[in-house]
Amino acid sequence: MRISDISKHEGDKVSIFCWLIGKRSSGQIHFLQVRDGSGYCQLTVVKGEVDDVLFEKCGHLAIETAFRAQGLAVRQEKAKFGYEILLKNIEIISEPDKEYPIPRKPSGPDFLLSMRHLWLRSPKQSAVMRIRSKIIESIREFFKKEGFYCVDTPIFTPSACEGTTTLFKVDYFDENVFLSQSGQLYNEANALALEKVYCFGPVFRAEKSKTRRHLTEFWQVEPEWIFADIDSIMETSQNLIMHVLSAVLEENRNDLDILERDIKPLEAVKTPFPRMSYNKSVELLKEKGFEIEWGSDYGSPEETEISKNSDSPICIHRFPAHIKAFYMKSDPVDPKLSLGVDVIAPEGYGEIVGGGVREEGIEILEQRIKEHNLPKEDFQWYLDLRRYGSVPHGGFGLGLERTVAWICGLQHVRESAAFPRMMDRIKP
RNA sequence: UGCUCGGUAGCUCAAUUGGCAGAGCGGGUGGCUGUUAACCACUAGGUCGUGGGUUCGAGUCCCACCCGAGCAGCCA
Numbered sequence: 035m036r037i038s039d040i041s042k043h044e045g046d047k048v049s050i051f052c053w054l055i056g057k058r059s060s061g062q063i064h065f066l067q068v069r070d071g072s073g074y075c076q077l078t079v080v081k082g083e084v085d086d087v088l089f090e091k092c093g094h095l096a097i098e099t100a101f102r103a104q105g106l107a108v109r110q111e112k113a114k115f116g117y118e119i120l121l122k123n124i125e126i127i128s129e130p131d132k133e134y135p136i137p138r139k140p141s142g143p144d145f146l147l148s149m150r151h152l153w154l155r156s157p158k159q160s161a162v163m164r165i166r167s168k169i170i171e172s173i174r175e176f177f178k179k180e181g182f183y184c185v186d187t188p189i190f191t192p193s194a195c196e197g198t199t200t201l202f203k204v205d206y207f208d209e210n211v212f213l214s215q216s217g218q219l220y221n222e223a224n225a226l227a228l229e230k231v232y233c234f235g236p237v238f239r240a241e242k243s244k245t246r247r248h249l250t251e252f253w254q255v256e257p258e259w260i261f262a263d264i265d266s267i268m269e270t271s272q273n274l275i276m277h278v279l280s281a282v283l284e285e286n287r288n289d290l291d292i293l294e295r296d297i298k299p300l301e302a303v304k305t306p307f308p309r310m311s312y313n314k315s316v317e318l319l320k321e322k323g324f325e326i327e328w329g330s331d332y333g334s335p336e337e338t339e340i341s342k343n344s345d346s347p348i349c350i351h352r353f354p355a356h357i358k359a360f361y362m363k364s365d366p367v368d369p370k371l372s373l374g375v376d377v378i379a380p381e382g383y384g385e386i387v388g389g390g391v392r393e394e395g396i397e398i399l400e401q402r403i404k405e406h407n408l409p410k411e412d413f414q415w416y417l418d419l420r421r422y423g424s425v426p427h428g429g430f431g432l433g434l435e436r437t438v439a440w441i442c443g444l445q446h447v448r449e450s451a452a453f454p455r456m457m458d459r460i461k462p
Numbered sequence: 463u464g465c466u467c468g469g470u471a472g473c474u475c476a477a478u479u480g481g482c483a484g485a486g487c488g489g490g491u492g493g494c495u496g497u498u499a500a501c502c503a504c505u506a507g508g509u510c511g512u513g514g515g516u517u518c519g520a521g522u523c524c525c526a527c528c529c530g531a532g533c534a535g536c537c538a
Contacts, residue, residue, distance in 0.1 A: 056499085057497095058496095058497045058498075058500055059500095060494055060495055060496070060497060060500085060501090061493065061495065062494080062495040063495045063496065063497080076497090078497090080495075081495075082495095096489095097488090112497080112498080113496090113497090113498085114498050132472095133488075133489050134472095135472060136473085137487070137488055138487090139473070139474070139486095139487060139488080140473090140474075141474070142474080142530085142531080144469095144530050200536090200537090215538085216538065218538075239537070241537050242463065242536070243535085243536060243537060244463090244531095244532095244535095244536095245532095245533080245534080245535095245536095245537095247537095256538095331537090333535080333536095334533095358538075359538060385537095387538090388538040390538085430538085433538095458529090458530080
């Protein structure tokens with residue numbers, strides 16, 4: 035039996051596998067708090083009800099002892115987790131030979147991150163991982179339902195996808211290659227083969243960003259489909275986010291409780307998400323007293339301010355072309371603007387989606403590749419997509435860790451990955 | 463990369479004007495028959511980030527460096 039199923043076994047003799055997370059004793063009675071991968075419960079050991087040697091042993095178990103326990107499952111209001119097992123016998127699998135280093139009381143981030151391999155066992159951290167797992171599952175479910183194929187893109191790439199950001203250089207049989215920062219360009223090739231595709235994998239950024247929203251390695255899901263216009267891109271990203279959020283609210287209530295996540299702001303999220311042009315957002319920021327000029331990109335204080343205007347994520351569309359990537363299509367109504375969209379999460383969690391319509395004109399792309407100083411020979415295959423059977427298309431990317439951080443209410447994205455990679459932290 | 467703050471026991475932190483290295487939690491031992499981050503008693507536990515300097519004397523003051531955190535910049 036797993037602990038999460040204990041309510042179905044009330045009154046039964048049960049056997050569980052578990053780890054010890056805490057213990058208390060009143061001399062003739064011991065209370066053992068235990069966990070398994072599914073949840074938590076208490077084992078009660080009463081002197082006289084078990085062998086004296088076993089009773090003594092239970093009083094001296096070390097934190098993180100792994101063992102099997104047999105006993106009677108009962109409902110118990112006085113037990114912290116609502117149920118307890120009246121212990122009859124245990125079978126120890128392994129006992130720690132040193133004191134478990136992670137205290138139950140709060141510790142600092144430096145210590146906990148250096149102990150990440152053990153920190154993951156604590157209630158909040160495992161709750162985040164269960165929610166992350168649910169989010170990944172519901173993302174794949176959403177795209178399956180929408181008729182997308184999962185076609186993953188390479189991580190070793192010969193040159194910059196965008197040319198804008200710093201990439202990690204890797205020695206590849208004496209040749210320099212880079213870790214991908216986006217599946218974008220390959221995704222376009224896949225979309226022109228299969229119509230609706232998505233890739234979902236890790237991407238890498240070598241920027242020296244030291245903030246609560248940045249990791250150097252993170253996961254991104256990137257759908258790309260033909261005949262995508264800017265409205266359908268906003269629509270699809272909205273529907274994806276809503277699908278994911280509903281799944282977590284429905285199936286991970288207990289984990290959100292463990293995290294003490296206030297779920298009211300999550301329940302307040304409603305479709306349709308508000309849509310605001312970049313031009314409008316600049317006016318709004320100016321009204322609020324921000325010193326922002328038309329044509330500049332946002333910093334995080336600006337994103338946070340914009341997110342205050344709605345309970346739901348906000349879609350900002352039609353950015354100045356010069357701050358967006360070379361492949362972004364210009365707005366035919368105003369060529370200074372590009373048909374790009376960012377989705378900004380509520381509660382100051384920042385940009386979780388970025389996407390847009392892709393430029394089709396081969397001359398425009400050649401011109402932009404030149405302007406961005408990109409090696410044009412590396413992009414011939416990409417231009418082939420416009421030479422043969424070109425079709426309007428577009429898509430977006432959603433950052434997994436930021437989405438997890440938002441839904442879980444985390445202070446920092448580092449807790450949304452099992453082993454986060456940051457500028458100054460690569461171990462364990 | 464810049465600004466700000468910090469580094470003392472396994473963890474979280476205190477140490478007044480420069481004057482004996484401390485507490486709580488955790489660990490160990492003992493006590494307690496319903497504990498809830500239990501409680502009570504006893505106990506073990508220290509390269510005060512590293513190196514230099516000032517001083518009779520430095521955890522404390524000065525210099526350099528290392529490490530971390532927060533914020534900003536950078537950033538589909």
